Amino acid sequence: MFGLSESELFFYGGVATMAAAGGLMVLCIIVFTCTGRRLKKKLEQEYGKPQH
Secondary structure, eight states, rough: SOOHHHHHHHHHHHHHHHHHHHHHHEEEEHHHHHHHHHHHHHHHHHHHOOOO
């Protein structure tokens, strides 16, 4: 295809897949952090602060 052997295609495909997974992980961490803060704030408004 691009002058690469089949094993090289598998290797670079795996590297690209891992990079995509890492990028998605960072995106999920950002989204869950923001929504978690918003949820915690709403729960504290409705039920008060948790007792420890």
